[in-house]
Amino acid sequence: MAVKVGIPNALLYYIYYPLWQAFFNEIGVQVVTSGKTTKEILNNGVREALADACVPVKLFFGHVMGLKDRVDYLFIPRVVCINRKTIYCPKFLGLPDMIKHSVTGLPPVIDVRMDTRQGRFAMLKAYMEIGDIFGASKYLSSHAYRKACGTLKRYNKLLRQGWHPHEAMNLLHKPGSLPKPPATSLKFAVIGYPYNIYDSFISVNLLDKLRRLGVGTITAENISPLSLACQKNCGLPKRLFWTFSDRALKAAHFLFKRGHIDGLLHLTAFGCGPDSLLNKFIELEAKKHRNIPFMTLMIDEHTGEAGMSTRLEAFVDMVKRRKEALACLK
Amino acid sequence: MPKITFPRMGESYRTFKMFLEDLGNEVVVPPRPSKRTLDLGIRYAPEFACFPLKILMGTYLETIEMGIDTIVTTGGVGPCRAGEYAMLHHKILNDLGHKIKMIVIEPPRLHPFKFYKSVRALNKARVSIRGIIAHVKRAWRKLQALDNLEKLSHIVRPREISRGNTTRVYRKVLDWIDQAYTTEQIIEAESTAIEALNSIPQDPNRNVLKVGIIGEIYVLLEPASNLEIEETLGNLGVEVERSMFLTGWTRDNSWNETTEGITVKEAASPYLPELIGGHGRDSIGNTVLYAKRGFDGMIQLAPFTCIPEIVARTILPKVSKDYNIPVLTFFLDEQTGKAGMTTRLEAFVDLLRRKKQFRSEVQSLTC
Numbered sequence: 001m002a003v004k005v006g007i008p009n010a011l012l013y014y015i016y017y018p019l020w021q022a023f024f025n026e027i028g029v030q031v032v033t034s035g036k037t038t039k040e041i042l043n044n045g046v047r048e049a050l051a052d053a054c055v056p057v058k059l060f061f062g063h064v065m066g067l068k069d070r071v072d073y074l075f076i077p078r079v080v081c082i083n084r085k086t087i088y089c090p091k092f093l094g095l096p097d098m099i100k101h102s103v104t105g106l107p108p109v110i111d112v113r114m115d116t117r118q119g120r121f122a123m124l125k126a127y128m129e130i131g132d133i134f135g136a137s138k139y140l141s142s143h144a145y146r147k148a149c150g151t152l153k154r155y156n157k158l159l160r161q162g163w164h165p166h167e168a169m170n171l172l173h174k175p176g177s178l179p180k181p182p183a184t185s186l187k188f189a190v191i192g193y194p195y196n197i198y199d200s201f202i203s204v205n206l207l208d209k210l211r212r213l214g215v216g217t218i219t220a221e222n223i224s225p226l227s228l229a230c231q232k233n234c235g236l237p238k239r240l241f242w243t244f245s246d247r248a249l250k251a252a253h254f255l256f257k258r259g260h261i262d263g264l265l266h267l268t269a270f271g272c273g274p275d276s277l278l279n280k281f282i283e284l285e286a287k288k289h290r291n292i293p294f295m296t297l298m299i300d301e302h303t304g305e306a307g308m309s310t311r312l313e314a315f316v317d318m319v320k321r322r323k324e325a326l327a328c329l330k
Numbered sequence: 331m332p333k334i335t336f337p338r339m340g341e342s343y344r345t346f347k348m349f350l351e352d353l354g355n356e357v358v359v360p361p362r363p364s365k366r367t368l369d370l371g372i373r374y375a376p377e378f379a380c381f382p383l384k385i386l387m388g389t390y391l392e393t394i395e396m397g398i399d400t401i402v403t404t405g406g407v408g409p410c411r412a413g414e415y416a417m418l419h420h421k422i423l424n425d426l427g428h429k430i431k432m433i434v435i436e437p438p439r440l441h442p443f444k445f446y447k448s449v450r451a452l453n454k455a456r457v458s459i460r461g462i463i464a465h466v467k468r469a470w471r472k473l474q475a476l477d478n479l480e481k482l483s484h485i486v487r488p489r490e491i492s493r494g495n496t497t498r499v500y501r502k503v504l505d506w507i508d509q510a511y512t513t514e515q516i517i518e519a520e521s522t523a524i525e526a527l528n529s530i531p532q533d534p535n536r537n538v539l540k541v542g543i544i545g546e547i548y549v550l551l552e553p554a555s556n557l558e559i560e561e562t563l564g565n566l567g568v569e570v571e572r573s574m575f576l577t578g579w580t581r582d583n584s585w586n587e588t589t590e591g592i593t594v595k596e597a598a599s600p601y602l603p604e605l606i607g608g609h610g611r612d613s614i615g616n617t618v619l620y621a622k623r624g625f626d627g628m629i630q631l632a633p634f635t636c637i638p639e640i641v642a643r644t645i646l647p648k649v650s651k652d653y654n655i656p657v658l659t660f661f662l663d664e665q666t667g668k669a670g671m672t673t674r675l676e677a678f679v680d681l682l683r684r685k686k687q688f689r690s691e692v693q694s695l696t697c
Contacts, residue, residue: 094644
């Protein structure tokens with residue numbers, strides 16, 4: 001029987017899972033995921049993690065709890081820097097240690113460090129190190145890595161075409177199996193971190209809810225990296241240190257400037273450190289673009305479905321009426 | 331003439347004031363953070379920003395009322411939020427309609443040009459490079475004197491016979507250091523101050539506990555933000571050793587050689603091998619080191635939502651178990667009340683005292 005490696009469906013899952021899955025499969029290792037977030041997973045995480053931690057980290061704990069007895073290894077890489085410029089939030093950097101030292105009864109944890117600032121082949125070396133654990137030769141590992149990068153590229157291309165991660169992952173395996181989402185009259189930008197937006201449980205079904213209200217969505221993942229890079233430092237003397245926050249701020253600036261959206265939602269998690277700055281920066285930018293309504297939505301572990309619906313419906317109504325009124329004026 | 335101010339962090343303002351005046355600036359010393367500072371801070375800073383950011387926001391707004399037009403502060407490159415503070419403060423102040431110049435001092439090693447530019451902007455009197463070095467040296471000596479006195483006050487306070495004596499003398503000797511200007515004067519003031527502190531009547535037989543304090547630098551150094559935790563502990567008969575002082579932090583690399591020849595970094599590496607910004611790794615390393623030195627307990631101070639300290643806090647229970655040392659954590663924010671904190675401290679000290687007593691009894695039985 002093949003060795004099983006567990007990958008929690010949280011945090012970096014939405015960005016790198018296709019790559020990881022392809023890599024592990026290529027070197028002959030079976031990948032097991034913890035599945036969609038459920039009430040039980042969240043409760044486990046809330047019980048296990050520190051009360052002051054942010055919701056996504058608590059959720060990660062929950063996914064690890066649900067996964068640890070079913071697998072031979074847990075894959076929690078220490079992802080430090082991927083683009084040579086920005087690093088991940090300190091919680092990502094200390095993630096393997098937080099898990100190792102506070103959850104008991106864990107299988108061996110693969111906590112390979114990934115830092116592209118260390119040299120040109122840092123990523124390849126990291127993946128070879130992973131392959132080494134499973135007895136894969138250097139040649140096989142590098143071959144698998146190259147192939148996995150191709151998969152990631154195709155995945156990212158699907159994201160650029162407007163699909164959401166779950167849909168894109170399905171399309172990777174069965175191309176053309178999903179119908180195009182229907183055209184909508186309104187389009188909102190949803191700015192936030194992938195692990196909050198796409199986790200339908202923790203975001204209280206935000207994307208689906210918007211779709212049902214007749215609103216199409218665009219996220220930072222749907223924008224091409226080049227358009228984001230053109231935003232430079234968004235008029236700040238220094239760029240934001242954190243990869244996801246940097247990307248979110250750039251996406252917000254890009255969408256505000258281009259103006260093809262009817263509203264901008266910032267989804268933030270309670271107790272998120274980088275978001276306390278990011279939210280203020282977006283808010284200050286929104287003040288300059290009065291024509292695009294802006295709202296901040298905060299999620300936490302209490303998952304209040306009704307509260308979220310009310311706020312979204314009110315916001316969508318407001319934007320709709322505003323648009324009608326403006327059309328009348330013309 | 332431009333009026334300049336800087337963030338207040340403990341008693342170090344005395345040094346910065348002297349240094350900035352030497353460079354020909356008119357300095358406005360920021361007032362000690364008070365209830366009003368906090369009220370101003372939390373009104374304009376983001377809700378989930380960390381505590382120091384809110385205090386600084388309030389301090390800036392208070393000093394703006396006092397007529398400043400330039401703020402000098404430090405930057406940073408780490409993943410900790412502190413490196414982005416200046417940017418956010420500047421944006422918020424601009425948004426409120428205050429036209430303020432912000433001089434951000436970036437680490438000279440990584441941004442030599444920015445560093446040079448900010449030093450030039452500060453150097454109003456056009457002091458020569460040699461002159462600047464002389465001023466820095468003198469300021470450094472003063473900073474050391476201030477730190478030495480603070481360390482001594484932590485040792486004397488739990489042993490004083492009449493309560494409040496140390497704090498009174500300490501306040502007085504700080505003024506002596508403040509008035510000293512040349513290096514000779516600073517050294518002389520320091521030695522007289524040490525003499526004065528040592529001559530406070532002490533009880534040598536008192537059973538004094540030793541507690542290490544770890545955590546984030548701002549809440550460690552600014553007594554107004556940690557509700558004078560060191561004074562409270564001293565009055566409870568606890569000798570406090572703080573893991574961080576401004577001189578030690580600035581020297582940073584000479585910190586490598588600490589007790590038992592282990593660096594803080596190495597001590598932390600079995601638990602947290604990665605630099606996560608802020609002082610998360612230092613917190614863990616120092617806990618290990620203090621435990622090895624036979625301390626009775628540890629207290630971690632962290633601002634609410636401080637990311638590195640949350641990571642450290644998640645790992646600390648394991649360290650605490652491995653080294654058998656109790657750790658108490660305070661997440662500080664504008665809601666923290668002094669009475670509540672004192673109660674928790676009293677309970678913690680009580681626990682430590684019993685633990686120590688129990689241990690000594692067991693020892694006397696087995697011997």
